[in-house]
Amino acid sequence: MRQAPAAPRDRYAGLADRRLAAILAAEDTAEEYGLSPHTRSTCYVHRCWVHECVGDPLHVLVVTGHRWCRGCERPVEVAVDVTPPGAVHVFCPGCGQAGSAANREVRQACRTSLAAMHGGAAPALYRLPEA
Numbered sequence: 001m002r003q004a005p006a007a008p009r010d011r012y013a014g015l016a017d018r019r020l021a022a023i024l025a026a027e028d029t030a031e032e033y034g035l036s037p038h039t040r041s042t043c044y045v046h047r048c049w050v051h052e053c054v055g056d057p058l059h060v061l062v063v064t065g066h067r068w069c070r071g072c073e074r075p076v077e078v079a080v081d082v083t084p085p086g087a088v089h090v091f092c093p094g095c096g097q098a099g100s101a102a103n104r105e106v107r108q109a110c111r112t113s114l115a116a117m118h119g120g121a122a123p124a125l126y127r128l129p130e131a
Contacts, residue, residue: 012023015047023116038066038105041113049117051080051110065102076103078110081082086114 011028024042031037052061060067060075069076070112072094074106079089088110090098 011044012047020047020049020117031039036105038102039066039109039112041109041116049113051082051086051113054078054080054110056108059106061102065100066106067103068100069094069098070100071097078106080110080114082114082117084114084118086111086118088114120129 010021010025012024015024022044024047025042027035027040027042028044041050041055042048043050043059045058046056054067055078057075062068063119067076067090068074069077069092072092074092074094076090076092076098079091081087087106090107092096092098092102
Protein backbone atom coordinates (compact mmCIF):
# COMPACT_ATOMS: atom_id res chain seq x y z
CA MET A 1 0.00 0.00 0.00
CA ARG A 2 1.38 3.41 -1.01
CA GLN A 3 1.74 6.14 1.54
CA ALA A 4 0.40 9.58 0.83
CA PRO A 5 3.17 12.10 0.22
CA ALA A 6 4.09 14.22 3.19
CA ALA A 7 2.68 17.72 3.22
CA PRO A 8 5.26 20.18 1.95
CA ARG A 9 6.87 22.22 4.65
CA ASP A 10 6.66 25.97 4.42
CA ARG A 11 10.26 26.94 3.60
CA TYR A 12 9.36 30.57 4.08
CA ALA A 13 7.37 30.40 7.33
CA GLY A 14 9.94 32.54 9.13
CA LEU A 15 9.73 35.48 6.73
CA ALA A 16 7.93 38.51 8.11
CA ASP A 17 7.02 39.70 4.60
CA ARG A 18 4.18 37.31 3.78
CA ARG A 19 3.80 38.68 0.23
CA LEU A 20 7.43 37.84 -0.43
CA ALA A 21 6.94 34.39 1.14
CA ALA A 22 3.90 33.71 -1.05
CA ILE A 23 5.68 34.77 -4.25
CA LEU A 24 8.77 32.73 -3.31
CA ALA A 25 6.57 29.65 -2.87
CA ALA A 26 4.64 30.36 -6.09
CA GLU A 27 7.85 30.73 -8.07
CA ASP A 28 9.23 27.52 -6.56
CA THR A 29 6.14 25.69 -7.80
CA ALA A 30 6.16 27.44 -11.17
CA GLU A 31 9.81 26.49 -11.64
CA GLU A 32 8.86 22.83 -11.20
CA TYR A 33 6.45 23.30 -14.12
CA GLY A 34 8.82 25.09 -16.46
CA LEU A 35 9.44 28.65 -15.23
CA SER A 36 13.02 29.54 -16.06
CA PRO A 37 14.97 30.15 -12.86
CA HIS A 38 16.50 33.16 -14.62
CA THR A 39 13.16 34.96 -14.76
CA ARG A 40 12.26 34.69 -11.07
CA SER A 41 11.48 37.89 -9.18
CA THR A 42 12.61 36.24 -5.94
CA CYS A 43 15.72 34.36 -4.83
CA TYR A 44 15.09 31.10 -3.02
CA VAL A 45 18.73 30.93 -1.85
CA HIS A 46 18.77 34.33 -0.14
CA ARG A 47 14.98 34.34 0.52
CA CYS A 48 14.53 37.86 -0.73
CA TRP A 49 13.55 39.88 -3.79
CA VAL A 50 16.04 39.16 -6.56
CA HIS A 51 16.99 42.83 -6.97
CA GLU A 52 18.16 42.84 -3.33
CA CYS A 53 20.78 40.11 -3.81
CA VAL A 54 21.58 40.13 -7.54
CA GLY A 55 24.99 41.65 -6.76
CA ASP A 56 26.03 38.55 -4.78
CA PRO A 57 28.82 36.60 -6.53
CA LEU A 58 26.57 33.53 -6.39
CA HIS A 59 24.44 35.14 -9.12
CA VAL A 60 27.30 35.31 -11.63
CA LEU A 61 26.78 32.42 -14.06
CA VAL A 62 29.69 32.25 -16.46
CA VAL A 63 28.25 29.33 -18.46
CA THR A 64 24.94 31.03 -19.27
CA GLY A 65 26.29 34.60 -19.31
CA HIS A 66 24.05 35.90 -16.53
CA ARG A 67 25.91 38.78 -14.85
CA TRP A 68 28.91 38.00 -17.04
CA CYS A 69 30.70 39.90 -19.82
CA ARG A 70 32.04 37.38 -22.30
CA GLY A 71 34.15 40.04 -24.05
CA CYS A 72 36.01 41.10 -20.90
CA GLU A 73 35.60 37.77 -19.11
CA ARG A 74 34.49 39.39 -15.88
CA PRO A 75 31.35 39.84 -13.79
CA VAL A 76 29.05 42.68 -14.74
CA GLU A 77 27.63 45.10 -12.21
CA VAL A 78 23.94 45.67 -11.50
CA ALA A 79 22.81 49.03 -10.12
CA VAL A 80 19.26 49.11 -8.78
CA ASP A 81 17.42 52.26 -7.72
CA VAL A 82 14.81 50.96 -5.28
CA THR A 83 12.89 54.23 -5.19
CA PRO A 84 9.72 53.91 -7.30
CA PRO A 85 9.50 53.67 -10.20
CA GLY A 86 13.03 52.25 -9.90
CA ALA A 87 15.67 51.80 -12.55
CA VAL A 88 17.98 48.89 -13.23
CA HIS A 89 21.32 49.27 -14.99
CA VAL A 90 23.47 46.28 -15.99
CA PHE A 91 26.98 47.14 -17.18
CA CYS A 92 30.50 45.76 -17.44
CA PRO A 93 33.02 47.80 -15.45
CA GLY A 94 35.60 47.01 -18.14
CA CYS A 95 33.91 47.83 -21.45
CA GLY A 96 30.69 49.46 -20.23
CA GLN A 97 28.59 46.97 -22.19
CA ALA A 98 26.40 44.08 -21.00
CA GLY A 99 23.89 43.68 -23.80
CA SER A 100 23.58 39.90 -23.92
CA ALA A 101 20.24 38.11 -23.82
CA ALA A 102 21.20 36.66 -20.43
CA ASN A 103 21.89 40.10 -18.98
CA ARG A 104 18.61 41.42 -20.41
CA GLU A 105 16.94 38.62 -18.41
CA VAL A 106 18.79 39.82 -15.29
CA ARG A 107 17.55 43.37 -15.88
CA GLN A 108 13.96 42.22 -16.47
CA ALA A 109 13.97 39.96 -13.39
CA CYS A 110 15.13 42.92 -11.28
CA ARG A 111 12.42 45.17 -12.74
CA THR A 112 9.78 42.53 -12.02
CA SER A 113 11.17 42.11 -8.51
CA LEU A 114 11.00 45.85 -7.84
CA ALA A 115 7.42 46.03 -9.08
CA ALA A 116 6.38 43.04 -6.96
CA MET A 117 8.09 44.44 -3.86
CA HIS A 118 6.21 47.72 -4.27
CA GLY A 119 2.88 45.91 -4.51
CA GLY A 120 2.66 45.49 -8.27
CA ALA A 121 0.83 42.62 -9.87
CA ALA A 122 2.28 39.12 -9.67
CA PRO A 123 4.24 38.23 -12.80
CA ALA A 124 1.97 36.81 -15.48
CA LEU A 125 4.08 33.67 -15.74
CA TYR A 126 2.46 32.20 -12.63
CA ARG A 127 -0.65 34.28 -12.10
CA LEU A 128 -3.88 32.30 -12.14
CA PRO A 129 -6.43 33.40 -14.74
CA GLU A 130 -9.41 35.27 -13.36
CA ALA A 131 -12.69 33.37 -13.30
